[in-house]
Amino acid sequence: MIDLGPVGYVIGLIISVLGMTMLVPFTVDWVTGDGNAQAFLEAALIATMAGLLTTLACQNRAGRSLTVRQAFLLTIGIWLLVPLFGALPLVIGAPEVRLIDAYFEAVSGITTTGASVFVDIDSLPIGVHLWRAMLNWLGGLGIAFIAMIFLPIMRVGGMQFFRTEGFDTFGKVLPRATDIAGQLFFVYVSLTLACMGSYAALGMPAAEAVEHALATIATGGFSPRAASFADYSAAIHYATALFMLLGSLPYIRYVQIMQGSVRPLWRDAQVRAYLGWIAVAVVSVGLWRVATSGQAVEGAFRESLFNLISIMSSTGFGMGTFPAWGSFAIVVAMWLGVIGACSGSSAAGLSVFRVQLMFATLHQQIRRIHAPHRVAPIRYQGRSVDMDTIDAMVLYLGAYILTFGVVAVLILQSGVDFESAVFASWTSIGNIGYGLGPMLARTGTFIDFPDAAKLLMILAMIMGRLSLLAVFVVILPRFWRA
Template sequence: MLDLRPVGFVIGLLVAGLGLAMLLPSGLDLLLEDSNCWQLLKAALLTTLAGTMVALACANFPQRAIGIRQAFVLTASVWFILPAFGSLPLVFGKPDLSFTDAMFEAVSGITTTGSTVITGLDQLPAGTNLWRGMLNWLGGLGIAFIAMIFLPVMRVGGMQFFRTEGFDTMGKVLPRATDIARALLGVYAGLTLACISAYLLVGMEPLDAVVNGMATIATGGFSPADMSFGKYPGAGEYAGIVFMILGAMPYIRLVQLVHGSTRNLLADSQIRAMLRWMAYAVGIVTLWRTATSDQGLEPAFRESAFNLVSIFTGTGFFSGSFGGWGGFSMVVAFCVGMIGGCSSSSSGALSVFRIQVVLEAIRVQIQKIGLPHRVAVVRYESRAVQDDVMNALILYVTGYIVAIGVLSTAMTITGVDATSAVFGIWTSIGNIGYGYGQMVAATGTFIDFPDAAKWLMIVAMLMGRLALLSLVVLVIPRFWRG
């Protein structure tokens, strides 16, 4: 029988840590003399107490490493349980959301999706907006840990290709997963501080700079303003572009950069492909905008670059009136949103790595049609892609596309129009944050979606963040029989 005590112990500690983190926004509201602080404090105490009790109850487990099956359960449970507790400040305090809306917001935050059901963000207490930014930041950090350490070992979605990458490329400098995690935390926190500093320099208000900074590096997209980056056009958008791109790069490369190795960062084919594809998309949409509107070249380029980079990296910030630019721009946005950022980052969607391998596999098959006796091997960065990696990757890509179709159809049954449904699932499963369609246009949020549609989006957000199969495997009876 699977021993779940180690899983419960870790989750208990994480929940208790989440409760302690709630003290920060509570303290901010107390400092600003906002009565919302007491509701945040109540949520903090309840969360900390619940987590501590679970950790103590499970503390008597045998002291041995967590196995693969326990890692699956732990990974999935974290993304279900932490949002449930993370939603409490939004239920107890302002904006007094229902449990469904609060769960939607918390899942969107922790999975770094960035979709919201809250209007009037500028009028929310400072502590509430800070908590939303912290959900993004903590979620992005957790995703980076899982992407670098857990998913390669769990062999999910072709990520086993990076198993050696995560543990061996740094040689004797960082030989253990705990050392990688410690180095990752340092890089992640350093990037966040640099981003916040840059936002302050371009004129953002302090709270906006902190919340936007945390959300940017996490590729999360929660903004404390209804206008998002439309509140800070110009320099704010350019600064956001730079740090969104950094947030979508493989964190292992940034860790290596800090330790003095620039070659791996510059030579990484994922990074080169991501930047190249971004440039293509931005160039096409900029030319389209200048040809079909009276917008000048610089604002057309700036708004195209900011919005498309935000969608590509799965961040979810927006500026200008991008949603009203017409069908061509939205088709380009849909395509880049399907790609996503680099593997082993906090970005979502299919990822540049998987798209590269699929394109290479197509090229190899085309060669075999013309030269059937030629021996051609699918390679990635000069390394042969093994059959188990290829099979897992193809299964993941196929499952991703099928999931969009099935969940979109299910959402239309709840009363959502087809366009809003497709883009709602696209933005959820890709952890992108953008909405499009008549049910989103009025408020720019998902508040008008029926509760059943919101729960479908919650499921899609979790599926996208958990690499689909690591969630599906838990419903297979043989998994639990061992």
């Protein structure tokens, strides 16, 4: 039997901290007089008390080291329960939506997906805007912790490769989880402050600069404007593209830069491939736009740069008329969303690392066909990759494709049209945030989706955020047997 005490203790602490963070939008709404402050105060009290009571009930298990099975339960428990309490202010106060819609919004925020069911966003109180951005920011920070600390330990999707002491990303630079957490938090906050300052300096209103910066660095995509970034200046578009890119690079490289070592950033095969693939996609789609629409070169380049980085980094901000750009641009964007950005960041998708490893494995198999007796180990950044890592990566890719198809079919069966269902599955599992299809044309949100489809998207967002296999493992009866 699994001892749930240590898991409950940590989750209780996290929920109580979440409750206390609600005092920030409470204070903002109280100062501005938007009339929604009481909702945040009530939600803060409920979450804080529930978290503290859970912590007290599990206090006798505090300080114990987590087993691998407990680590699985902890990660899943956080992403199921934290959004539930994060949804409380949206049910109690503005916009006073149903629990399923509030939970959808909170899950989308915590998983940094950025998909929304809120229609009239511009009219919401400033505290609600800030809370949505804070959910993005807190979720992005938690995701980075899990990607760098828990997934390598849990051996999910080939991430055990990053546990090896010979790989300078983890073993030599930051050998302890506490060191990783402290350094990562400093990097995350520094990037956020730099983004805020840039937005403000370029003319974005102060409140929107704060809210957009929180969502940008988290690659979250929640905006206080229904039009997202469409009405901002070109300078802000370029700045946002830059910070979305920075937020989707491996955070550990920033730690190395702070320690005076810049070379590992450029020597990272993930970073080089990520930047290269984005460059090819932006140039291709930009030329396509110029050739098919007659748009000016600068405008076509800027819109392509912004939207494609937003999709590949799984941020979800939008500008221009991207859904109407034609099949070529949509196909390119869809593949970028599936690939995703770099491992070790808050971005989602398959990750550049896994795609590179997939191509390396395919190349090795082709060489074996031509020379069956030749020993050619798979190598990544000069290191041999063991078969355990390869098997985990192949299993993850298979699970990703299968889950994508199954979720799309189930959403289709719930009453959603084919195009909307496919892109709903794509945006949920990849935590991308973009919505395409006839059912989104009216509002630009997922509000018109049936409740069954919203529940499927909620599950897909959580599964995509936790690398799928972490959820599948817990479902198996064998996991719960001693």
